[in-house]
Amino acid sequence: MTEAVEFTAPPSSQWNDVWHQFKSHRGALVGCLFFVFILLTVAFGPMVWSIDPQYIDIRARNSGMSIAHPLGTDQLGRDTLARVIAGGRTSVAVGVTAMLLSVLLGTFVGVLAGFFPKFDGPLMRFTDLFLALPLLPLLLVMIMLFRDVLRSVLGPESGVFILIVCVIGITSWMQAARIVRGDVLSIKEREFVLASRSVGTPPVRLVIRHILPNILSPIMVSATLGIANAIITESALSFLGLGFPSDFPTWGRLLYDSTDYLQQYPERVLWPGLAISLTVLSVNYMGDGLRDALDPRIRGR
């Protein structure tokens, strides 16, 4: 049966193969579905569940699960479901944007260092320097230095958003840079690169046409892991009471606010905690599946 298909069907494209392999990794598939579910919920949830996450209904404070408040309310009577959705919006947006930034930076530095030997030493020492920096204190200093400037230019929420995205992005590109550099070093010695070089392809074209497509797999994997990392870092910042204003919900902030009530209302820590853990887990599984699917040596086994 399979042989008949192989003879009659047109040769399947590379991306079809990748999808076929990805699909067979059950964890990756479930993770992917869950991540899409989270994305849809935070994107369209507020249209369905229209309670304002910042509205205080003091008479309904500390209420448990009910039809009016499916996940209960907090100590000021704010609806937990609306806050988890709104918090997810920020946390996921921060995660994805910061990931894009850090992957971009990491790839750029990695390719430069790997492809041009004269940049290799300085850039990799620079990477080591960043790796050695203690992350949280650095974040605190940056937030203190730039908060007022960005706030006055862009307003309190988008200013802090950009600040946090930048701060996370430029402190988490190092792993990506190292991985990319290693791959570039090995690929640029291959015959097809040599051939391309021998016909006079300029370096920029060489990188874009021949090297980048071949290192896509580690980049995509580190990108998925980067999302998880960024969500956790944002949560840590909010947990420390930094970052966004205190009434602006993010998953980390919800968790932080609930820890005082851990004994009396444990479910309040549960929801944002579950949201963070499941999102990070699903993204990790996705990364795992992607790595397998993008590796031609594993693919098809």
Add this chain to the structure above:
Amino acid sequence: MRPITFALASLALASSVAAERGSDGHVSIIYWQAPSILNPYLSGGTKDIESSSLILEPLARHDEMGNLVPWLAAEIPTVKNGGVAADLTSITWKLRDDILWSDGSPLTAEDVVFTADYCMNPDGGCAQLADFDNIVAVDALDGSTVRITFDGPKPYPYAALVGATTPILQKNQFENCVGAKAPECTAENFGPIGTGPFRVTDFRPNDVISLEANPNYRDPTKPAFATVTFKGGGDAASAARAVLETGEFDYAWNLQLAPDVLANMEAAGKGAVVSAFGTLVERLMVNLTDPDPDLGDMRSTRDHPHPFLSDIAVRQALSMAIERDLLVEIGYGKAGQPTCNVVPAPAVFASSANDGCLVQDIEAAKKLLDDAGWAMGADGVRAKDGVRLSILYQTSTNAVRQDFQALIKQWWAEIGVETELRNLSASVFFGGDPGSPDTYQKFYADIEMYANNFEGADPEAYLGNWRCGLDPRPDTQWQGPNVPRYCSEAYDALLSEMSQTGDIDERARLGKAMNDMLMQDFVMIPLVHRGRVSAHADSLGGVKLNTWDSELWNVADWHRVK
């Protein structure tokens, strides 16, 4: 209700039970900050001052109502009884004649003079030096009389040697420990000889103090307890649990916990939560100057008045929109009460002229803003001449304060004021570092919230905080207590009048007038009068929580309820 009935019961029992010294065995006290030294002159920490008050005693102290009572002195010197000179430049203390140190030697005027000199020694680095301000000389007139002379009229002379911060040390013991040698005398600082109800048997710094009854204590029937364990360390929640839930300890100090957390613990039935109110007031500070970042170095200085908070109608409306009862219920429970005064106590200084603020009145606030020309805009925020009522509201990071911020933001939104919230790490906010933009003194915001109080029972120095010229600004390295940058000639005139008035009733009138002036100008918006909350086991009697002095001030009267 329970603490009240309990207190009555213990009063009735007190006389019959504590008949013999040491008959009630052992009492355990837990402070969640551990004492590191037993000499209050070398430490500003409350934990050290209060633990040493088991051993050392002052000439006089404030009782739980804030009244001055003689302790080692025979009576309180006043102008009337001739103890205070008519020109207010000196005070003469007469000692009781029945006081012995725990080593058996008598207390004399020499000890009192020595103590004052010990603290005023320029090389000593005394932590309580502020209490000895303006003192020129301290002399022993005879074996039991001491005269303190000031450099000018001192209308309130009861700072030095009064209260747990400045108790009397024994000259014989500390004679060789003056000046630069003071911190080196470990044996003395860790085991001072005192006149108090207990003496130290073992002191482990930052951990635990063991004490036993002082055999030479003046009242032969007191203290009722033979031994005391004073344990330090942990956190407020575990200290509360140790008294209220497990019953391991008899007394726990300063339990700043969420009201429902404390109520749950109290429900276990082993102990009672007690609260008392000093002068601590959680308040909003209004910035009368412009914090616009475009002003650079001149941000939040008096050169630039605030674009809309300099309008008193706006400040008043902000105050009227707040429901203080709800704030108390959410944040402090038994440990708070709504207040409209920045000087809420002692009773003689508490004004009732501002109590209108206790009732929230959104409609009146709206009308006030309408009348002042602040018209509602399409975005729900009022504006006048292009200036929008948009407030940056900052405070320290603390769960209760963030809840307050969220609530107040919603109330202000109802009257058409937009609020942006910011919270800063407490160590930075209160840190006073002139290099940081986030200190409460710099006040790079429109409104900020924190709590403050004054020591002792006289508010003159505290009210002096809002005198003209004391505002933090670049040329004072951003130091100065006048955080709202208030300045009023009439206010300053009242202050100078108070500094020349010795009569307590007249002082009370002036204090109230100044409080009312600040309140009716709405430069500070008081929210909650915060109390001290402690807990004691149901079997411990005689506790009278005192916020004007050490909580252990009457430990000699503590006893076991049988």
